[in-house]
Amino acid sequence: MIPISVNSSRDAEILAGLQLGGPARRSFEELLYTSFFYLTREGERKYSLTTDDSASAYSDAVISVIDNVVAGRFEHRASLKTYISQIFYNKCVDLKRKSATNKERVHHTSDLDTMMMMLPDNARNAVQQLIDNNNRILLRQKLSEIGEKCKELLLLFEDGYPDREIATMLHYNSAEVVKVSRRRCLDKLREKMPGYE
Template sequence: MNFLAKTPQDSSIIEGIRTGGPRRRSYENHLYEKYAYLIRDGQRKHRLSAEDCSMAYSDAVLTVIEHLVSGRFEGRSELKTYLHQIFSNKCVDLVRRNTTKKAQVYQPGPLTDALNLLPDEARSVVQEIMRQQDVDLLRHRLGALGDKCRRILWAWGEGYKDEEIAMQLDYQSAAVAKTSRRRCLDKLRELYHTGK
């Protein structure tokens, strides 16, 4: 028996996710697995790594599930088309983010130039003060994220793998934990960017 014969139709997946209950997770998994081939397509089309495409796909599936439950998905397109568009947008966002990061790496900062002019002893003191300020600022930003993000980022910072984080923090799977962690990191980056 082939896989497609066992996979429910989109209408069943939509209904199963919207209805909720104990079988909802099963329908969510069917949705993920049914269109997982989009990950390979994303790698080819957007020239992203398998990990980046998997993360974008997981994030897209979570978004679609959220839209199904909230009623934002109105059924004007097929579920596959809807998921593909969200996935493509997330891939484009990753390409833009990666391009911006690469451009920033090659720009020397004026602070680094100024530090290099200081004598070794003074440079060490200034670097220690800067490190402490960075730690204090990080604590403040983490406090603004909320408990769930703070817990997942703490576990990740302590070296826990996504599988372990998923079990500890009751996520559905390692992929969901990874996507949630990346969302939290994005929120943290945004807080740094906006200066809040």
């Protein structure tokens, strides 16, 4: 099949933005997420999913699209809408199959407090755990609600910056202050995400 050109300037803008790294890419991830969020209603209607399950399948689809675009696996054979729709519908089918085979309980994740207790202090933080559990988009939304300073601190930590560098970048007195502040920020984040308490 011969690749076709991107179907809109908005597609081109999003695709180019996703190729950027670090903080510059985040706004395009958000743009991708919000552009096709209406698909979740179809997931509810067509696949009889709950609102939360449909949103979760959609978040998984967005993460897959981002990963595929960044890795160069998106071949421009369809519009972004068509591409994300197909991935989303596949995620919905997968979710229904898990439900139908009565293995649903196996697929439930641990709550955030349990995960935090299981992790040593120097292991990946709760933000990284949530990303690993395909909740990146929901997390980004909630991060914007906990204050800009907390959001910056957690995103820098997620990007792998050590506490001493974060202290310098965000003008904290020391790496220890960053560690304490991060714990407070995570507490705020847990309050915003009651399903993970």
